[in-house]
Amino acid sequence: MFETLSDRLTSVFSSLRGKGRLSEEDINATSREIRLALLEADVALPVVREFIARIKERARGEEVSKALNPAQQVIKIVNEELVEILGGETRQIRFAKKPPTVIMLAGLQGAGKTTLAGKLARWLSAERNTPLLVAADLQRPNAVTQLQVVGERASTPVFAPEPGNGVGDPVEVARASIEHARHNNHNVVVIDTAGRLGVDSEMMQQAADIRDAVSPDEILFVVDAMIGQDAVNTAQAFLDGVGYDAVALTKLDGDARGGAALSIRHITGRPIMFASTGEKLDDFDLFHPDRMASRILDMGDVLTLIEQAQRTFDESEVEKMASTMASDDDFTLDDFLQQMSMVRKLGPIGNLLGMMPGMGQMREQIEGIDDKDIDRIQAVIQSMTPAERANPKIINGSRRLRIAKGSGREVSDVNGLVTRFFEAQKMMRKMKKGGGMDGMPGMPG
Ligand code: GDP
Known part of the structure; x- marks a missing residue:
């Protein structure tokens, strides 16, 4: 993920190497290159436009510091703008004042919802919570079993309809799970909902019904980063159909070019809260915009050092x-x-x-x-x-x-x-x- 974008940006910066100051021509040429790199990474056009406009404006501005050479100045600006476009601050879960906190997962089939439910449960447990997983995906024949397997691996109980009681009503299951959590001291409930291969109105309606039944504290839209621009379109459809508070990006370990990660926040106005980076339960963490930007720029801690030097002298x-x-x-x-x-x-x-x-x-x-x-x-x-x-x-x-x-x-x-x-x-x-x-x-x- 992000390798091509990283390489492209690094080469843009190295072309500024040795320059004593940034001319208008340098800024234009650099912006053009960054624009191409972003488009190639499948970043949505409106996001690219805004990004480039900000870079140009800041590079021309008087904020340039004598402690940094032009290449470093541009890297610093690009880094800060990347952090911004990725959401700025790390978004934390908003826990309900009165437990249980209800987290509902929504997204297409195959996005990684069930896997993410397990990861989230493990992560929440590590943070001293007592989560309950809820199988409200009753569409797919195997979904309940799959969640039970994941729950076992995450050492987290799963609330599911009794077997043999027919298909069951996902809205009822979700509603009942909250009562169950209350009586069994689960302070967080994670509800896995049904997905379809494509966006359809029936699925949206079901998700909306579950939402209305349980009033989630957080609705997480789970989306596969590998699907690029499609992720942005799906994100928009779910925003209109169900609405959500934050995004969980999955499959960031794949060879996605980064477009989804870089576009979704800007297009939907919703922050990325979690990043999933593999099939194992531990391949999961809060999404940190600043660390992601450093990764894209292949900068490690150098940026922190630059700032420290600026502050020090x-x-x-x-x-x-x-x-x-x-x-x-x-x-x-x-x-x-x-x-x-x-x-x-x-x-x-x-x-x-x-x-x-x-x-x-x-x-x-x-x-x-x-x-x-x-x-x-x-x-x-x-x-x-x-x-x-x-x-x-x-x-x-x-x-x-x-x-x-x-x-x-x-x-x-x-x-x-x-x-x-x-x-x-x-x-x-x-x-x-x-x-x-x-x-x-x-x-x-
Ligand atoms: P759901 O239909 O949304 O519940 O999706 P699943 O949780 O069943 O995941 C679909 C597939 O994606 C499974 O094969 C998962 O192992 C895989 N998967 C989920 N998250 C990730 C991830 O972060 N990285 C990778 N490489 N695979 C993932």
């Missing part, structure tokens, strides 16, 4: 750093110290320097340095004269002794620092000459 610091890196002046001990203090501010994520503009190649220099190290280095550097700081080559043996005394350190500390600095300086010179400032693994930057 003020612009003047970043600017100063950038100008040091860009200037023809040689890298000095003062610059060295500044770089290290910036890293220290990042705290434990300091070792993930790869995402910091221009600092990727400093990684080896800075790895393994802790706060005390930096304090020591700072003390030594501050005992030097400005001339020595600018050009440590002039520091001879007797000066090293004086500096060590002045900073309360050993001569070996001074020697170590000077050696380390020369290595960093060498690397800096190499970087400046090669123009390669973006040693950013995993980031098109």
Whole structure:
């Protein structure tokens, strides 16, 4: 799922690599590429239009941060817009004030409702609930048995019509299940309803009758992500026919292109609450728009890091750093110290320097340095004269002794620092000459 879209977007971003600023032409070209990628992923046209309009508007806007290069800025914007289109916040179940909470599942046959009922029961139990599964799909001959099998696997009781009593009335079964739950301390009731292969009015009516009989706290529309644009059409039909509060997307483990996931929220106005990602009962979780967006962009935690870096450093610091890196002046001990203090501010994520503009190649220099190290280095550097700081080559043996005394350190500390600095300086010179400032693994930057 999402592989093609991921690949396409990644290549869009890498074409921005090395750009110093975004021109109108860059924004247009990038938007065009993103548009194609979304259409190819089967995202509904109105969603694509809105998405692209937002990206363009924001990329042109003045929100650009000096801490990020243009490729990173675009990734950040696309990420945020993806989160938005996927629903923003993670949607949680709204539990009834007075139990039982009634959750009704609706959707086409084969969407994965029965499987989802079992998954939901297992998930609810893990969250300290005492669910009851209800077999209100009396259409398919095997449906009740199938739910009983699933219930057993999920260690959850199933409420079903007595065998031998004929087909039974699903509305009555649903109604009776609520009473049963109340008397048997089930705080959540999950009602599996009948589906058809296609949308039909009889099925809709039955679902609507069940809804009216039990007044569910949540109606979940269960839909197979593999059916792409059809998912959106079906979603609309169910919205008109039964109505629902949220969506459960199934078969996200398949090779669906992502269109359903990216379109449904926007088209129906209903959030995706659950994602089902396999046939096993544990392949199931709440749907997290932010994590899904990261997955689509193949970004992992890098975005969190970017934000953390933005929060940690003020612009003047970043600017100063950038100008040091860009200037023809040689890298000095003062610059060295500044770089290290910036890293220290990042705290434990300091070792993930790869995402910091221009600092990727400093990684080896800075790895393994802790706060005390930096304090020591700072003390030594501050005992030097400005001339020595600018050009440590002039520091001879007797000066090293004086500096060590002045900073309360050993001569070996001074020697170590000077050696380390020369290595960093060498690397800096190499970087400046090669123009390669973006040693950013995993980031098109
Ligand atoms: P229902 O007719 O809506 O109740 O659908 P079922 O629960 O019977 O599921 C139909 C088929 O889809 C079954 O073979 C399930 O094992 C399969 N299925 C359900 N959810 C998923 C999923 O998330 N991933 C995959 N790969 N298969 C699923």
